Amino acid sequence: MRILTTFKQETLKLLKKTRAWLGPILVFVLIMIAYPLTVELSSQNLSDAFYPVLFISCLLVMMLATEGIFLEDFEDGSLEQLVITGNSLYQSIIIKIFIYWLFIGIPISILGSLFNVGSGNTMDSSLMLLPPLMITTYIFLILFCFGNALSLTKGSVLGTLITMPLLLPILVILGKLTTAILFNINYFGFLILLFGILSIIIFIFPAIISKIIKTHLE
Amino acid sequence: MEDRLLIQANKLSYKINDNKLFSNFSLSLSAGQAIHIKGSNGSGKSTLLRILGGITEPSKGFVDKKPNINLSYLGHKNALKTYLTVRDNLILLNLKGKREINNLLDLFGLNDRLDIVTGNLSFGQQKKLALIRIFINKSDLILLDEPFVGLDSETQEILSNFLNKKVSEGVGLIFTSHIAANIQANTVSISS
Amino acid sequence: MSNFAFDSFDQIINMDGHGLYVWLVFLIFLISITTSFIVFNSLIKKYKSQIR
Amino acid sequence: MLREIINTVIKKFIHQFASPKTYFLQVKRLYPWVFYISIAIYVVAITWGLLFTPKDFVQGNSYRIIYFHVPASFIAQSLYAAMAFSSAVYLIWKVKLAAYLSRSIAPVGATVTLIALISGSIWGIPTWGTWWEWDARITSTLILFIMYLGLISLHNSFNNFEKADKLFSYLAIIGFIQIPIIKKSVDWWSSLHQPASITISDKPSIDPVMLYPLFLSIIGFSGLVACLVILSSKVQIYKREKNKNWIKDYV
Numbered sequence: 101m102r103i104l105t106t107f108k109q110e111t112l113k114l115l116k117k118t119r120a121w122l123g124p125i126l127v128f129v130l131i132m133i134a135y136p137l138t139v140e141l142s143s144q145n146l147s148d149a150f151y152p153v154l155f156i157s158c159l160l161v162m163m164l165a166t167e168g169i170f171l172e173d174f175e176d177g178s179l180e181q182l183v184i185t186g187n188s189l190y191q192s193i194i195i196k197i198f199i200y201w202l203f204i205g206i207p208i209s210i211l212g213s214l215f216n217v218g219s220g221n222t223m224d225s226s227l228m229l230l231p232p233l234m235i236t237t238y239i240f241l242i243l244f245c246f247g248n249a250l251s252l253t254k255g256s257v258l259g260t261l262i263t264m265p266l267l268l269p270i271l272v273i274l275g276k277l278t279t280a281i282l283f284n285i286n287y288f289g290f291l292i293l294l295f296g297i298l299s300i301i302i303f304i305f306p307a308i309i310s311k312i313i314k315t316h317l318e
Numbered sequence: 319m320e321d322r323l324l325i326q327a328n329k330l331s332y333k334i335n336d337n338k339l340f341s342n343f344s345l346s347l348s349a350g351q352a353i354h355i356k357g358s359n360g361s362g363k364s365t366l367l368r369i370l371g372g373i374t375e376p377s378k379g380f381v382d383k384k385p386n387i388n389l390s391y392l393g394h395k396n397a398l399k400t401y402l403t404v405r406d407n408l409i410l411l412n413l414k415g416k417r418e419i420n421n422l423l424d425l426f427g428l429n430d431r432l433d434i435v436t437g438n439l440s441f442g443q444q445k446k447l448a449l450i451r452i453f454i455n456k457s458d459l460i461l462l463d464e465p466f467v468g469l470d471s472e473t474q475e476i477l478s479n480f481l482n483k484k485v486s487e488g489v490g491l492i493f494t495s496h497i498a499a500n501i502q503a504n505t506v507s508i509s510s
Numbered sequence: 511m512s513n514f515a516f517d518s519f520d521q522i523i524n525m526d527g528h529g530l531y532v533w534l535v536f537l538i539f540l541i542s543i544t545t546s547f548i549v550f551n552s553l554i555k556k557y558k559s560q561i562r
Numbered sequence: 563m564l565r566e567i568i569n570t571v572i573k574k575f576i577h578q579f580a581s582p583k584t585y586f587l588q589v590k591r592l593y594p595w596v597f598y599i600s601i602a603i604y605v606v607a608i609t610w611g612l613l614f615t616p617k618d619f620v621q622g623n624s625y626r627i628i629y630f631h632v633p634a635s636f637i638a639q640s641l642y643a644a645m646a647f648s649s650a651v652y653l654i655w656k657v658k659l660a661a662y663l664s665r666s667i668a669p670v671g672a673t674v675t676l677i678a679l680i681s682g683s684i685w686g687i688p689t690w691g692t693w694w695e696w697d698a699r700i701t702s703t704l705i706l707f708i709m710y711l712g713l714i715s716l717h718n719s720f721n722n723f724e725k726a727d728k729l730f731s732y733l734a735i736i737g738f739i740q741i742p743i744i745k746k747s748v749d750w751w752s753s754l755h756q757p758a759s760i761t762i763s764d765k766p767s768i769d770p771v772m773l774y775p776l777f778l779s780i781i782g783f784s785g786l787v788a789c790l791v792i793l794s795s796k797v798q799i800y801k802r803e804k805n806k807n808w809i810k811d812y813v
Contacts, residue, residue: 112409116401177395184371184391185455246736250729254719262712262733265705266740269747276750308732315728318374335723336805514614522613525623528688532612532626535681539630543786546673550793557800561813 106192110199121203124165128208131157132215147220151229151278154212158233159267162240165204166248167256169196170313174252180317189310197238197245197306205237225281232277232287235294239270242298242305249309252316270297322348324387324459324490325370330379332365339365340508341378349458352481352491352503361508363494364393367461370492383459390457392465396448400437404428404447407436408454422450425476442468449477453484460484462493475500572655580659582799583808589792596792600785607778615772624688625772631685632776633783634678635699638706639741641671641787645713646738649731661727662802664734665717666794672710674787679703698752702745709737723802 114121135153139146173179182189212233213226247263248256273290280287324347331341339362347353357363368374370381371391398407408419423429426446436444445468452460460481466474478500485491485502493499516522523529611629618625645667652660682700683693694700713733720726803809 112402112406113399116399116406172399175395176399177393177397178399180368180373180393180395181391181397183373184389184461186389250716250733251719254716258712258715258719261708262716265709265712265737265744268705269740269743272747272751308736312729312732314373315725315732318725335721336802516613525626526617528622528624528626531624531684531688535627535630535684536608536612538680538684539634539677542673542677543790546670546790547793550790550797553797554793554800557797557804558813561800561804561809 102187103191103195106187106195107199110192110196114199114203120168121165121200124161124204125207125211127164128157128161128211131160132211132218136219148282150216150219150221151281152275154216154229154233155236155271155274155278158208158212158237159240159271161204161208162237162244163256163260163263165200166241166244166259169200169245170249170252170309174313174316179313183314183317189313190306193245193306193309193313194303197241201238201241205241206234209233209237228281228287232274232291232294235291235298236270236274239294239298239301240267242301243267243270246305246309246312249312249316252313270294273297322350324349324384325492326382327370328379328382330366330369330376330381332362332369332374333377343379343508345506347459347490347492349490350485350488352485352493352501354499354501354503354505355492355494356496356505356507357494357509363508364463366508367391367463367492367494368393371461387459388455388457389459389461390452390455391461391463392448392452393463396444397451398436398444398448401435403433403435404439405432407447408451418454419450422453425480426450426473442470442473445469446473453480457489459490459492462491464494464496466495466497466499576655576657580657582659582662582803583806585659586796586799586809586812589796593789593792596785597789600782600789602782603778604782604786607775607782611772611775611779615775618772621689624685627681627685628772629776629779631678631681633780634674634681635703636780637784637787638671638675638678638703641667641674641791642706642709642734642738642741645671646734649734652727653731653735661731662795662798663791665727665730666798667791668710668714668717668730670787670790670794672707672714673790675703675707675710679707696752698745698748701752702741702748705744705748706741713737 131153135150135157136146139149170179173182179189182192209230213229216226216229217223243263243266244259246266247259247261250262251258273293277287277290277294279285280290326344326346328344330343332339339360340357343366345353355363355366365374369376371389372381372383373391420429423432426449428443428446428450431439431443436447439447449465452462465477469477474497481491481493481501491501491503493501493503516525523533525532608629612626615626617623645664648660648664648667651657652664679700682703686695686700687693713730716733717726717730720729800809
């Protein structure tokens with residue numbers, strides 16, 4: 101019951117703040133449109149270099165999306181209400197991140213695999229791309245939430261600086277995965293690896309984030 | 319009498335960067351009592367309320383609370399979403415208790431503003447809305463930080479009466495105020 | 511202890527063409543360590559004077 | 563039972579030795595010794611290494627950079643471990659001194675990492691023919707440097723020291739868990755690329771004659787870095803304990 105209420109609250113909040121979720125998606129679309137313009141259209145490079153651009157723009161968009169994810173609730177006092185009424189901060193952070201993923205991560209994953217076809221790759225590779233994109237956006241979201249929670253009132257530059265080292269292993273896996281897709285090798289190993297990372301951090305990081313936010317509230 | 323004890327603070331001290339705000343502050347509150355905390359600006363009234371509420375950790379001392387106590391707290395921040403309507407803001411808190419919400423809205427005169435975006439309300443109206451949100455919850459202990467600031471004298475009167483009624487019903491109340499309030503309460507002052 | 515590795519002063523500087531790199535690193539090392547000591551000492555002085 | 567004993571021992575230790583005052587006074591006595599001895603060791607090590615060791619069979623004289631680079635990169639990592647450890651001590655037992663120490667290690671660690679990075683990339687010019695190679699070691703050192711910078715700027719952006727200490731400690735510990743993962747992943751990633759012809763880690767192939775001064779230089783440099791940490795922690799104590807009576811008396 102409690103979970104459902106939190107779910108509804110967070111959805112309502114995000115829905116009404118159109119720019120918070122539509123903005124990042126539009127930025128993503130812009131990058132995807134801008135990318136072919138910077139490459140000579142006929143060249144083979146377009147499809148080859150697409151994956152790195154895709155993953156980097158996912159990263160950037162997730163950075164944008166999480167910029168004020170806790171700031172608003174912190175500044176208007178919602179977070180202290182949550183703590184003082186004895187509701188679980190941990191739970192609501194998990195739910196909040198999940199809703200952000202639903203609103204931003206999933207559309208971007210779908211758009212990304214659509215643009216994949218548009219840049220000269222096969223339909224098959226697009227379908228292959230969808231699951232890792234979904235997992236990756238979620239991982240990025242959680243990690244950026246961690247950085248932004250630490251630098252809560254101090255802007256997103258600091259948050260990004262903090263998060264960058266954490267993102268590195270994910271990017272390495274994505275690089276491997278890209279090669280696997282390009283050369284048509286079985287990529288499920290990497291997919292499972294990504295999924296494993298997600299399933300670890302999906303519950304551990306919100307706990308750390310809630311500790312951090314409680315420290316901020318003091 | 320013992321089991322009616324709601325909250326007890328033992329020798330609380332608080333310091334920021336080794337600057338003492340207050341030290342050795344103790345209080346205890348039973349159900350149906352009210353405490354008015356007085357002190358000069360910057361004496362740490364707000365911090366004290368946050369310590370009692372369990373948001374801030376004291377530098378020394380500890381707070382004992384009745385197990386499973388329901389707390390309500392309103393600080394300087396209203397916890398309102400300015401981009402949502404009044405109705406949505408109330409829904410955010412909980413989905414049940416429609417009648418209570420209506421009673422409170424009537425009491426504070428906000429019943430005709432349900433569909434207005436909260437950001438368009440005046441400061442006093444926002445404060446009233448925030449208070450309503452706090453009072454919807456059935457709570458054993460209410461902590462209020464300067465509840466009368468920004469309210470007109472009429473609303474101050476309504477709020478005092480409301481709080482008096484709550485206290486007589488057995489709710490504990492701790493509040494800070496520099497405006498003389500018409501609430502039956504023991505006065506405690508803090509100083510460093 | 512091994513023997514002296516070079517025959518002349520020029521050779522020490524030159525190090526078969528690698529001298530530039532070795533001495534550059536040496537210089538950077540020296541400068542950064544010395545500046546660190548100086549910076550920390552001046553910071554100590556600064557905060558000490560604030561206490562008085 | 564064991565846990566209780568450990569806890570009481572630690573609490574006793576904290577009260578007796580880990581107060582900033584005791585630390586400050588002890589360190590003041592110790593500092594000149596550490597400083598002069600480590601300088602002496604380091605001067606001997608560097609002279610030995612630069613002038614008296616035979617030149618390397620493969621790399622020629624440029625290998626002599628090892629006497630600067632290896633101590634720096636070794637200590638850059640050890641300092642991070644020390645910082646994470648004292649952060650954990652702070653979070654678990656609320657030892658103030660531990661927070662001071664971990665905060666004061668950060669700038670020293672960043673400096674040492676920067677030295678390791680620069681000396682490594684200069685070393686790369688004669689050996690690899692390029693000053694920057696996306697080699698696993700260099701990349702993870704760069705990441706280490708970024709982590710130090712992140713920690714320092716996080717701490718500096720809060721006025722409430724206690725809050726800053728807590729956040730700093732959380733980040734330091736998370737970073738410490740991350741370091742092996744980052745290293746592994748970077749190793750894995752760089753295996754895609756053509757491996758460098760000569761890796762810096764070819765320690766076993768080094769002649770023992772070259773190894774003795776290397777050990778000496780590591781010891782001497784550790785001593786110097788310890789001195790820097792001591793100075794840095796003095797800065798922190800002066801900054802944060804300025805309202806305490808003992809420090810007013812002392813000054």
